[in-house]
Every structure is written in C-alpha cells, then in structure tokens.
Amino acid sequence: MRPFEYQRAADAADAVAAVAQPGTMYLGGGTNLVDLMKLGVETPERLVDVSRLPYADVEDLPDGGLRVGGAVRNSDLAAHRSVRERYPLLALSLLAGASGQLRNVATIAGNLLQRTRCPYFQDVSKPCNKRRPGSGCPAREGDHRNLAILGHSPSCVATHPSDMAVALAAIGADVHVTGPDGERSIPIPGLHRLPGDEPSRDTVLEPGELITALELEPLAAGLATRSTYRKVRERASFSFAVASVAAAVDVVDGTVRDCRIAIGAVAHGPWRAWRAEESLRGAPSTEASFAAAAEAELAQADPLRDNAFKVPLVRNLIVATLGDLCGDVR
Amino acid sequence: MPRVTPHADITLHVNGIDHPLHADTRTTLLDALREHLGLTGAKKGCDHGQCGACTVLVDGRRANACLLLAVAVEGSEITTIEGLGDGEALHPLQDAFVAYDAFQCGYCTPGQICSAVGMIAEARDGWPSGVSGDLTADPVLDDDEIRERMSGNICRCGAYANIVPAIAEVAR
Numbered sequence: 001m002r003p004f005e006y007q008r009a010a011d012a013a014d015a016v017a018a019v020a021q022p023g024t025m026y027l028g029g030g031t032n033l034v035d036l037m038k039l040g041v042e043t044p045e046r047l048v049d050v051s052r053l054p055y056a057d058v059e060d061l062p063d064g065g066l067r068v069g070g071a072v073r074n075s076d077l078a079a080h081r082s083v084r085e086r087y088p089l090l091a092l093s094l095l096a097g098a099s100g101q102l103r104n105v106a107t108i109a110g111n112l113l114q115r116t117r118c119p120y121f122q123d124v125s126k127p128c129n130k131r132r133p134g135s136g137c138p139a140r141e142g143d144h145r146n147l148a149i150l151g152h153s154p155s156c157v158a159t160h161p162s163d164m165a166v167a168l169a170a171i172g173a174d175v176h177v178t179g180p181d182g183e184r185s186i187p188i189p190g191l192h193r194l195p196g197d198e199p200s201r202d203t204v205l206e207p208g209e210l211i212t213a214l215e216l217e218p219l220a221a222g223l224a225t226r227s228t229y230r231k232v233r234e235r236a237s238f239s240f241a242v243a244s245v246a247a248a249v250d251v252v253d254g255t256v257r258d259c260r261i262a263i264g265a266v267a268h269g270p271w272r273a274w275r276a277e278e279s280l281r282g283a284p285s286t287e288a289s290f291a292a293a294a295e296a297e298l299a300q301a302d303p304l305r306d307n308a309f310k311v312p313l314v315r316n317l318i319v320a321t322l323g324d325l326c327g328d329v330r
Numbered sequence: 331m332p333r334v335t336p337h338a339d340i341t342l343h344v345n346g347i348d349h350p351l352h353a354d355t356r357t358t359l360l361d362a363l364r365e366h367l368g369l370t371g372a373k374k375g376c377d378h379g380q381c382g383a384c385t386v387l388v389d390g391r392r393a394n395a396c397l398l399l400a401v402a403v404e405g406s407e408i409t410t411i412e413g414l415g416d417g418e419a420l421h422p423l424q425d426a427f428v429a430y431d432a433f434q435c436g437y438c439t440p441g442q443i444c445s446a447v448g449m450i451a452e453a454r455d456g457w458p459s460g461v462s463g464d465l466t467a468d469p470v471l472d473d474d475e476i477r478e479r480m481s482g483n484i485c486r487c488g489a490y491a492n493i494v495p496a497i498a499e500v501a502r
Contacts, residue, residue: 003335006355006401027402034358034397035378047355049402075391079457084465095460099482100449102379104391105398237460237481 002043009050012178012210018048019208020180026050026210028071028110031102036115040124041131051107055212058082064218070109070176070211074164075100077108087219089246092229093167099238109211112165112175112191115202116158116268117240119143129155130199137199140304146242149303149310151267156199157304159265160192161240166264167229169272170246172217179209188214189262192269202268222250223258226325231264232317241265243314247321251285261293261322263314266301273297276318285326287319294318340404344369345413351400359403360384360395363410371411371440375484382483385441385448386410392448394482411440414447422500423447430496434487442483446497449479453501471501 006027009015019026023045027033030051036042055069058080066082077083078094098106120126120139127135139147139157147157165188174185191203205211219227227248233239244264250257259280261273276297283289294315301311335354342349342362349367360377363369363386375383377396384395387409414421423443426432433439450471458465461478469475476494485493 001356004355005336006338030399030402031379031397034399084458088465091458091465095458100479101382101385101392101394101445101482105393237478
C-alpha cells in the first residue's frame with residue numbers, strides 16, 4: 001500500500017475543502033477502498049475520513065418517503081423498521097450483499113460508489129481503461145463471463161456490483177451531494193453512467209462531491225406488498241451477483257396496475273427495465289405477460305462471447321420473480 | 331535519505347485497556363492488534379475481508395479487522411477473542427466450540443467465535459437476514475439462519491457441521 005496522510009473531517013465543508021487537495025479521497029467505511037489500496041488499484045496520498053460526520057440518521061419523510069444519511073451503515077438500513085415495512089425489496093437487497101461483518105462497516109454512500117469487481121480492474125498488472133484510461137480492455141476478449149450484457153462500450157464491459165443500487169433504481173431516489181460548487185441532487189437511476197468512451201467515471205459525480213443523503217421516493221403500499229429482490233450467484237451466500245432483479249408489482253383483478261423492475265450485474269450501473277415495465281403495465285398478470293416484458297427489455301442485450309448465458313438467465317429470473325410475486329392472484 | 335512515511339499517534343481501546351500507539355497510517359486494525367499489541371488471536375487469512383478469520387467486535391459489532399485502518403477506529407471499543415472470557419472461565423461460545431468439536435486446525439475459530447457473538451446480538455436486536463421469511467418478525471436462529479448469518483466466516487477444514495450446532499446451542 002502506498003503511504004498516505006489521514007485526517008478526520010470536522011464537518012462537510014471541512015471535508016470538501018480537504019478533498020480539493022491533489023491525490024485526496026474520502027474514506028467512508030473503507031471496505032472497498034482499503035481493499036483497493038492494498039491491491040494498488042487506488043493510491044491516494046491523503047484520506048479524509050467522513051464516516052463520523054453526522055449523516056448517520058434514517059428519517060421518515062412526510063410524503064411517505066425516507067431520508068437516509070450517507071454515513072448510515074448497510075446493516076442499520078437493512079434493519080430499520082421503515083425499510084423492512086415499506087421497502088422490503090431494499091432490505092432484501094442489502095441483506096443479499098456482502099457479509100454481516102462488511103454490512104456493519106460499509107456505508108450507504110460507499111455502497112453506491114464501490115468499484116467494479118472486473119478481474120482486470122482489480123489487477124494492476126493488466127491493462128484496464130477504467131483504471132488507466134487508454135490502456136485497453138482485455139476483458140472484451142478475455143474473462144468476461146460475469147460482465148455486462150447491456151449498455152457496454154468498446155472501451156469497457158464492467159458491471160456495477162451493488163445490490164442495494166438495483167433496489168434503489170426500482171424504487172427511485174434522489175442522491176444529495178455537497179461539493180466545491182455547493183449542493184445539488186442527482187436522481188437514481190441516473191447517478192451511475194454507462195461507460196461510453198470514459199469508463200474511468202462510474203458516476204456523474206463531479207470531483208470532490210460528497211454524498212450526504214439519499215431520499216427515497218414513497219413506494220405505494222400496493223407495490224411494496226408485492227416486492228422483492230432476487231439474486232443469482234454461484235454460492236448460496238456472500239458472493240457477488242451473476243444476475244439480480246428488484247421487482248415490485250401492483251396487481252388488481254388479474255391486471256398489472258403498476259410495476260417496477262430493475263436488474264443488476266448486467267451493466268455499468270443498476271439497469272432500470274423501463275421497456276419491461278411499459279410492456280407489463282396494464283397487461284394480465286400471467287407468465288406470458290412476464291415473458292413478453294422480459295423479452296422486450298432484453299431485445300437490446302448485446303452479450304459477449306462467454307456471457308450470452310446471462311440473457312436467458314435474466315429472462316427466466318424476471319419471469320420467475322414476477323410469477324412468485326403474483327402467485328396468489330393469478 | 332528514505333522518505334518518512336506518514337505516522338500517527340493514536341490510542342486503541344482494546345479489551346478494556348488503552349494502548350497508545352505510534353503507527354504508520356497504513357496499519358490495519360488487524361496488524362495493530364497482532365504486530366503492535368501482541369494480540370494474535372485475530373488471524374490473517376485472506377487480508378481482503380473475504381474469509382472472516384480477522385473478525386473482531388468494534389463497539390460491539392462484528393467487523394473485519396483487516397479492512398479497518400487503525401487510525402480510523404481510534405475512539406472505538408475493540409473486543410478481540412482474548413477479551414471474551416474473563417481470564418478463567420471461557421465465553422459460552424468458546425465452551426460450545428470445545429464441546430461440539432467445532433474446529434479442526436483452529437485457524438478460523440477466533441473469527442468464527444467473535445462473529446457468532448456479534449451475530450447473536452444482531453438477531454436479539456431483531457435484525458432480519460436474507461433467509462428470514464418475514465422481515466418484520468423477530469428472527470429465530472434455526473440452522474439456515476445461522477448458516478446465512480455466518481457466511482462471512484470461511485472454514486477451510488470444513489468444520490461447519492459442528493460449528494452450526496455449537497452456535498445454535500448458545501443462540502437458542
């Protein structure tokens with residue numbers, strides 16, 4: 001690990017000022033950043049610890065939404081009564097991620113900003129356009145079995161590893177940030193960008209911007225009641241997704257009145273399945289409708305040599321998940 | 331002349347005792363415990379947060395000591411496997427691991443036990459897991475729940491068949 005200076009930020013303004021120095025990064029829980037520093041992927045000269053700033057509260061909002069501080073730990077959000085009752089898909093996505101130990105330390109802001117687990121990104125002996133712009137992408141012709149099938153570019157086929165972000169993309173949220181140019185908010189989906197020809201940028205955040213809070217949109221009870229997060233992985237627990245889906249569906253008299261679908265481990269960020277939703281709204285809650293919805297979304301899939309299996313996997317995952325959610329109303 | 335790497339003067343509170351420390355900022359909590367304080371119970375397995383051998387309790391919560399910077403946990407109460415018993419009597423989980431023969435080589439055991447202490451407290455606080463059918467009900471630590479909640483601790487000897495009942499005896 002490269003040597004670095006460490007300081008604790010007194011408040012957000014102090015943190016933003018400190019991170020403006022060259023080679024400076026924010027430190028939250030550190031479960032991803034410290035690991036990447038050990039690997040030599042990240043080489044900050046200075047860390048500004050923001051994990052003890054007063055952004056660790058979860059509050060109900062008057063409109064039925066929820067405000068979540070950026071420094072809230074993953075485990076605390078998963079265990080929060082409002083999340084368990086009103087956003088079960090979010091609780092399940094958090095509980096599907098990492099291990100108990102990691103969830104106790106990792107922050108919500110850090111969860112959103114964690115880096116890809118593409119093996120080439122994590123191996124400094126290999127080229128990687130995300131880690132070293134312009135050096136190339138060996139994944140496109142190499143080991144890409146678990147990489148993107150949607151929205152990738154010639155320069156990058158990485159996937160975003162967060163489970164929580166997939167649920168947030170289905171629910172809808174605003175990310176509140178403060179930075180050198182003041183405060184602003186960024187919607188999810190929208191925080192994470194597609195790689196294009198600038199894969200070094202995972203998100204639309206500007207340098208020095210600090211995530212202080214998320215505000216979740218209210219999730220209507222009809223949707224929340226039938227909502228879930230389902231993750232396919234290569235072992236039963238503590239493993240990154242091969243594919244995942246966050247889904248919520250409101251069914252009345254056998255017809256889908258409203259729905260939310262987002263898929264994970266398929267793209268550079270969480271993928272809101274707008275086309276699937278459009279196909280499903282107003283359709284009968286039948287397996288044929290679910291399949292049509294999944295296929296409408298996946299028509300734009302562009303799998304690589306060794307990950308074409310993900311296309312039918314995601315299709316079947318969407319169909320099975322919607323089927324389970326609607327099981328007792330068909 | 332070699333460049334002086336940044337160091338920090340910190341105090342770690344470990345098992346109820348204050349330990350002043352002058353350490354390179356790169357020092358992880360795990361290395362501080364093992365190399366500076368001589369507390370070698372917490373083990374270095376993968377050093378990347380994937381195996382759980384380094385699990386300790388930070389302010390009562392289980393965490394991977396290998397991914398925490400020592401400077402970042404100044405002000406927190408650290409409990410390691412050495413701090414669980416009272417010096418004479420073992421912690422009930424330590425007794426249960428012995429009674430159930432819940433290890434072979436023993437390398438993962440301190441992490442397993444610290445993790446189980448934290449896990450049982452989480453369940454008593456009502457935290458659900460990924461296999462809890464009802465997210466709002468009080469969790470019941472059956473074998474499936476224990477396996478899921480302990481998935482951050484790997485045992486390469488494969489002693490899981492005895493680890494699960496050892497934890498269950500204390501948890502239920």
